[in-house]
Amino acid sequence: MFYIIGVGLGNVKDITVRGLEIVRSAKRVYLESYTSILPENKLQLEEFYERQLIEADRELVEQGADEILDKANEDNVVLLVVGDPFGATTHADILLRARDLNIETKVIHNASIMNAIGCCGLQLYHFGETVSIPFWTDIWKPSSFLKKINQNKSNGLHTLCLLDIQVKEPTWESITKKKKEYQPSRFMEVRQACSQLLQIIDSNEFDGENYVTRETLCVGAARIGWPDQKILAGTLAEMANVDLGSPLHSMVIVGTLHPLEEQFLKQFYIENK
């Protein structure tokens, strides 16, 4: 059997009891570590799980699926992922590959940012499409996510913005070489995302109508589910100047606030701090 088990968000003990039992009894346990950030380091996880973990980087999960799935129709093999197993498309890929190989599969769900973001008090069913905000480069400054934010805002809906993560990205120079060299890991902060958004708005170079201004209410959410989780709410201009500390960060562009949402969110307003 091949298991994909979500380990949750911020604490070694956020794995479910059922997940832990499977981990402890499996033949091989892989730890996927490039679509998110590990709540604790690998050693701490190994100590708590009482298991050795095999690190699975992007290359192994995307191109080495058959290595991971080797003998999984005889033994139990586990792939651990941060959050919920269906947060990244590569996990659907490896499940399909297992199916092709006639290997039985099982998924153990857990919390992910897609539902845990509810902790800021905004109701999950008032969210529209989720967007990803990528790091800009000197020559590549995409702004298409603003259109989706505006689409949501015009319907009164909130937008969850997932901020770019770059882990184990090969350097441009090494991309065609046999021995890859990697760029240092980078995690986009809320203030960077806000500053990119401000630049797009100020440039006036976007499609369709725009409802996002310097005064638009935003929620910055750092390390959700971690012991030092931090949530702050303020205008887009304010949030561009706020340091929320270490990664991971996410952000919500607020749509129309319902009274209970407003009452809950108030505790996070910068002006009330």
Place this chain on the structure above:
Amino acid sequence: MFYIIGVGLGNVKDITVRGLEIVRSAKRVYLESYTSILPENKLQLEEFYERQLIEADRELVEQGADEILDKANEDNVVLLVVGDPFGATTHADILLRARDLNIETKVIHNASIMNAIGCCGLQLYHFGETVSIPFWTDIWKPSSFLKKINQNKSNGLHTLCLLDIQVKEPTWESITKKKKEYQPSRFMEVRQACSQLLQIIDSNEFDGENYVTRETLCVGAARIGWPDQKILAGTLAEMANVDLGSPLHSMVIVGTLHPLEEQFLKQFYIENK
């Protein structure tokens, strides 16, 4: 400290290790049982948690918050909820009440249908606004959710439909009486939701443009996260005739399918069964 702990979806062991530790050491543990359906009965949960659980019905959670929060600034008090704590507005309410009483609060997240629905292979960031489909009565047949489904569909997005749950609803006759009498519990099935949708479409009585037809692809998801989870995909007309078994059911009205989504979803097509 007042804790709200998500117990996950379908198995007593779906609580997180941290959640279980808190439950076992708390002074009082309430079990909220009206916004979802318990994966196992209360006795099984009590046996596994090694704790007595106090049942918290709608009246207690909505009107008896102070009873639940009594002495929570000295002792640890837990409210267990199915799925994730932020699935229902009443949980935000009780957290705010605790804040007013200067009681510290903590939330232990878990999987909920809002992220676990990813197990059908549709990517969570291709979903638009979630809708709720209510039971119709003889004189009340709302259809406003179709507008939201169409809004999503016109943007190529999928729609998660949460189907009505009626647990411990007082009968009309007893609503003003001191001693309430309750209607039997009801849980909407996918085929009922589809048949209501078909009636709306056939009636031609709806606002704006309509993109939903008898041929629209739908995914029926029953008992997600349970050992006997069942997923089937077919046209709206087909799904109106499919029996997915016991509750809880949810449904997705599919927007534009991406190739990987289609490849994954295919395994659930009625015609392939």
